[in-house]
Amino acid sequence: MDAGSLNPFSKLRGRSRCPLQEQILQRINSKENLDRFIPNRSAMDYDYAHYMLTEGRKIKENQPVFSPARDAYRMQLAEALNMNRTRILAFKNKPPTPVELFPSDHTTSSVHPAKPSKPQRHIPQSSERTLDAPDLMDDFYLNLLDWGSSNVLAIALGNTVYLWDASDSSTSELVTIDDDNGPVTSVSWAPDGQHIAIGLNNSEVQLWDSASNRQLRTLRGCHRSRVGSMAWNSHILTTGGMDGMIVNNDVRIRSHVVKTYRGHRQEVCGLKWSASGQQLASGGNDNLVHIWDMSKASSNSPTQWIHRLEDHTSAVKALAWCPFQSNLLASGGGGGDRTIKFWNTHTGACLNSVDTGSQVCALLWNKNESELLSSHGFTQNQLILWKYPSMVKMAEIMGHTSRVLHMAQSPDGCTVASAAGDETLRFWNVFGAPEVAKPAPKVHQEPFSHLNRIR
Template sequence: MDAGSMKAESRCPLQEQFLQRKNSKENLDRFIPNRSAMDFDYAHYMVTEGRKDKENNQAMSVCSPSKEAYRKQLAEVFNMNRTRILAFKNKPPTPVELIPEMHSSSASASSSVQQAKLNKPRRHIPQSSERTLDAPDLVDDYYLNLLDWGSSNVLAIALGSTVYLWDASDGTTSELVTVDDENGPVTSVNWAPDGRHIAIGLNNCQVQLWDSTANRQLRTLRGGHRSRVGSLAWNNHILTTGGMDGLIINNDVRVRDHIVETYRGHHQEVCGLKWSASGQQLASGGNDNLLHIWDRSMASSNSVTQWLHRLEEHTSAVKAIAWCPFQSNLLATGGGGGDRCIKFWNTHTGACLNSVDTGSQVCALLWNKNERELLSSHGFTQNQLTLWKYPSMVKMAELSGHTSRVLFMAQSPDGCTVASAAADETLRFWNVFGAPQVISKSAPKPNREPFAQLNRIR
């Protein structure tokens, strides 16, 4: 039996790893006190004089109950009733009155708003992954995009030449397609907005469209690229593809002649593609260290489309791209190992608003849909996920567990759970963005584009 078959038998795709983990409240063999939370004057008093005073006070209480009552009241006022000397937790922050008290209605309103902010409970961010699945044969290639979470709560991941679907609602796994060796491996996956249809980019420069519910292939997009298709992005019925040839192509999947626009601006592989929420602007990043912003209003099927902005501030490949959910013209991008920076852009003007050196390769970026937070995944040396507060870019948490670079991230439809796939061939799930918000309005009907009212596409 060869090594490959032994590996296939020992590790099944998307099977949960049952690792024995220590409970945070158990198996603790020592406690390390927090010096910053300790009162050393009180500790010195308790060690030296406290016992003597206690003995004297007990003798005095027999003769004078009033003195004993006075002593207890005095100890209460000066917080002398504490029994512990060592402290193991930080002191809670003292509320600071930011606005001086004023005798006016506006002042009282401001103080109540401030009090509401102070009373808001701090969200707990788990430091370990909620679940870990095996992902054998995951291709360790920074420039590919092999993970996506659809609106129907199904996660798609490409492992070698096979695309697997993992249903988050019940934890079941199914195999969608395995491509031939001459066409594989799979180089990109991306769900359509309807959560049913999925695009699969291949190493042979083609793109396949699949119906995941019926488990059948609808069509193959050919003739656009000359090399592998490593990035995909849907915009309603338009599927945008980015290739190693540097081309970006808009494909209308409803018609036979699917190529409707071609964007030329990158000199090397296009490894990052994201449409804005409005569908008006497209951000593309490449291995040529370039970031382009394209506008649909400038697109023309009769000529090569010119970019709106050509941004050259990154010094390494730009793969990590994320549009801000609460500000339509705000874009976050991350650079590769030679850059290590997260940059923020105003896509209307092309101005760089901020740049933060993360210290390691930025592989992927995701915005929190409910809070002003940004999550980044990284490579060497820590292979961690970092949660940042925006716009201060203060680190809120660092999530560790992967033992190799965290190449891909995907966000659940409710925006709360993040899946990360790394070169260590594991898929981890993190409850990093908190509980889902309760929505009072009735859920909108899913958009059935791009395949609505079509029985067959040739």
């Protein structure tokens, strides 16, 4: 006899329920029992329930006469229907074994441990080092600080250019300009970290070899007044003057002026080449930002800008190309503007504008994280570290007591030097340490190999 033949109630499925079943179900679903457990019908055995409510009850109430055959049949029937159960209604399935979300120290979890989150970087609120910078000119339009690839910092104090070697903290004097030609109005290291350009108040530019402390040549005829901004693009030194002119100078040849850009009506106080060397950004006292294309600079005729950006309402000195997005430029406006703006230099579109509340003097991108550092003038003279692109303030660093006119970044991208009108030079470990030390780039000396023969 199979199990199916032992179940005389299997054919009752699909039949109408008896009055007692209907009464139970009505009581279960009635409003007066909403606060009670609701049975799980999918887990209920209706054959067993029907038997217990009908035949089972009759057996218990009638107490039939003892019969061995009947008892054997009931035992087989009870075994087939698993009648050793005591409950008719099933409320829920057995709950799963709970998982300990926070295991104790003595418990070993079989689940793979979660990857530890990156620890939050500590941003110091005080400078790592402070040096005196007497006679630093308190002039917003000049660029008097630069950090070269050889880890040497150059700063112009009045008529003198000093070099500070970060490897041993030694200081040396490079040159002192006479009063007729000075003061020094800008400094800029060449990509090799050995040669340096010095812009002067008399419109001239001097090229020096820092290793031998020797002047190599003087560039004349570029401008009619002081040279307040400079930027290198390989062997091309681009200079911006108070006359509104921008000039490309090829330092390898005698007739060094190879390209002229005309677009600014007032002093050019900001110049930055993109990392690719294909685009030049310029900012001026006329509140304008221009984007120029290197590929259109093949002749000596004045080059037309590819974008003329007119959204700023004050002088634009602070310019910074994003290191991880080639067509992204950040620009900062002076005291009448106080905003940092972000530009797509392929389209000329302004992507975002943030009101900083104070004069923007300089901008630097973090080379290792999506962060931007700005230095400010009136009224709080602070440094602000921003998270990009949300532009949430990560830190606001005080220390200078006058506007922070200049910033320069160490070759490894971690340390920032700031120079202010309070005549101090401060070093900040604001960008932290890079995750992986990057090897120093190979220096290509060829562009400057002919300087010794040109006077």
